[in-house]
Amino acid sequence: xCTTCGCEEATHDHRHEHVLDLEIDVLAKSKRYAADNxxxxxxxxxxxxxxxxxxxxxxxxxxxxxxxxAKKEFFVIEGDQATALDAERVKAAGARSIQINTGAGCHxxxxxxxxxxxxxxxxxxxxxxxxxxxxxxxxALFDLGEAERVVLLSTPExxxxxxxxxxxxxxxxxxxxxxxxxxxxxxxxxxxxxxAVAKQSPRATVMHVSAWKGQGMGDFYGWLS
Amino acid sequence: xCTTCGCEEATHDHRHEHVLDLEIDVLAKSKRYAADNxxxxxxxxxxxxxxxxxxxxxxxxxxxxxxxxAKKEFFVIEGDQATALDAERVKAAGARSIQINTGAGCHxxxxxxxxxxxxxxxxxxxxxxxxxxxxxxxxALFDLGEAERVVLLSTPExxxxxxxxxxxxxxxxxxxxxxxxxxxxxxxxxxxxxxAVAKQSPRATVMHVSAWKGQGMGDFYGWLS
Numbered sequence: 001x002c003t004t005c006g007c008e009e010a011t012h013d014h015r016h017e018h019v020l021d022l023e024i025d026v027l028a029k030s031k032r033y034a035a036d037n038x039x040x041x042x043x044x045x046x047x048x049x050x051x052x053x054x055x056x057x058x059x060x061x062x063x064x065x066x067x068x069x070a071k072k073e074f075f076v077i078e079g080d081q082a083t084a085l086d087a088e089r090v091k092a093a094g095a096r097s098i099q100i101n102t103g104a105g106c107h108x109x110x111x112x113x114x115x116x117x118x119x120x121x122x123x124x125x126x127x128x129x130x131x132x133x134x135x136x137x138x139x140a141l142f143d144l145g146e147a148e149r150v151v152l153l154s155t156p157e158x159x160x161x162x163x164x165x166x167x168x169x170x171x172x173x174x175x176x177x178x179x180x181x182x183x184x185x186x187x188x189x190x191x192x193x194x195x196a197v198a199k200q201s202p203r204a205t206v207m208h209v210s211a212w213k214g215q216g217m218g219d220f221y222g223w224l225s
Numbered sequence: 226x227c228t229t230c231g232c233e234e235a236t237h238d239h240r241h242e243h244v245l246d247l248e249i250d251v252l253a254k255s256k257r258y259a260a261d262n263x264x265x266x267x268x269x270x271x272x273x274x275x276x277x278x279x280x281x282x283x284x285x286x287x288x289x290x291x292x293x294x295a296k297k298e299f300f301v302i303e304g305d306q307a308t309a310l311d312a313e314r315v316k317a318a319g320a321r322s323i324q325i326n327t328g329a330g331c332h333x334x335x336x337x338x339x340x341x342x343x344x345x346x347x348x349x350x351x352x353x354x355x356x357x358x359x360x361x362x363x364x365a366l367f368d369l370g371e372a373e374r375v376v377l378l379s380t381p382e383x384x385x386x387x388x389x390x391x392x393x394x395x396x397x398x399x400x401x402x403x404x405x406x407x408x409x410x411x412x413x414x415x416x417x418x419x420x421a422v423a424k425q426s427p428r429a430t431v432m433h434v435s436a437w438k439g440q441g442m443g444d445f446y447g448w449l450s
Contacts, residue, residue, distance in 0.1 A: 054279045054359070054382075055279045057382075080389050081390055082388065083385075085385055085388065085389065086389075104392060106360070135361070136359065137330075137363070138331050138362070141329060157281025161281060164310065165280060165359075166306065167306070182407065
């Protein structure tokens with residue numbers, strides 16, 4: 001039996017302590033960067049919104065429609081493992097945008113975001129969206145210095161996701177249930193979803209939208225302003 | 226200017242080298258565990274299949290239907306941040322199952338899987354499914370000792386995902402395009418998807434299924450046997 005983790009295996013070369021120390025160090029440094037970003041943004045009166053979801057839940061489509069309809073100049077920092085497809089889409093919709101490719105990385109970090117903010121150089125009073133890497137796990141753990149966290153869930157993903165990915169939903173300021181237009185075609189219980197979100201995100205605002213078809217988007221624009 | 230990473234910031238306390246060393250160490254240890262799992266499985270003639278996708282792409286539904294229809298005893302190792310919902314679902318369908326909760330962790334690792342294998346103790350010649358944490362990024366980087374990697378993408382997620390999450394698709398032995406029943410209700414081009422998969426997963430088998438409605442599942446059972 002391994003005396004470090006209590007597992008059954010004898011030949012078990014543990015380094016958990018070192019990993020843990022380093023993780024704490026990395027997270028502490030990340031928090032300092034996030035706090036510094038928050039100060040930088042506050043000094044300029046800029047509101048940064050961190051948009052997170054699974055891959056394909058509709059983050060880019062939400063931003064495209066918002067940029068086209070909300071009659072305001074927006075700035076977008078795009079995070080993806082690879083390609084500049086999303087930055088191209090939001091640019092075509094009318095925003096100024098920078099793409100960050102994370103390679104093997106599973107989330108944006110506040111240091112990357114700070115470089116992108118300085119490059120974009122948004123004017124006083126503007127709104128910056130950060131479209132994080134599509135991932136319901138890792139991005140939840142990294143504060144970027146944002147004012148708000150928007151978490152999208154799409155109806156085809158299922159109503160149990162707030163229970164299965166608690167960290168993400170616990171830190172949301174706004175939960176958008178997207179692809180509401182598919183509700184009749186997928187096994188999704190609005191009642192179960194509402195109960196799950198009430199449990200995980202009791203302080204979050206909840207809205208039902210279809211970013212693709214446009215349903216409910218007025219509520220989102222209202223929340224934005 | 227930071228001389229370590231070349232970024233513009235002056236006050237930049239880097240520890241990249243230490244993080245990198247430790248990552249290499251952790252990954253090397255993980256590879257040793259994976260190799261040991263592969264040996265353990267080979268000695269018992271057990272075939273382990275690592276099933277990966279975004280949250281809500283249909284992994285559990287695929288396993289439920291397979292367990293009910295493929296007339297064979299299956300074993301399932303379930304990975305989730307929280308809850309035992311998926312283990313309960315596949316047990317109700319007739320499999321023997323163990324749930325691993327990863328907490329803040331974004332993927333299963335081969336050491337966790339080895340404990341689960343020893344607990345399940347599947348008989349010679351059996352098939353073990355590992356349903357990984359719903360995540361298109363991190364699970365791709367961790368070999369568990371599996372014989373095959375099945376990657377699900379669901380049509381509502383969009384046809385560009387193989388390009389945006391290259392690591393996952395590059396290591397797939399089988400790519401299942403799931404929720405084919407929703408094709409007429411979502412903006413998804415089969416042509417773009419086929420091109421993207423041909424680029425990222427040139428050696429993978431590709432099938433179109435609806436795990437919920439049953440379409441195309443015979444092909445999957447054929448592949449399994």
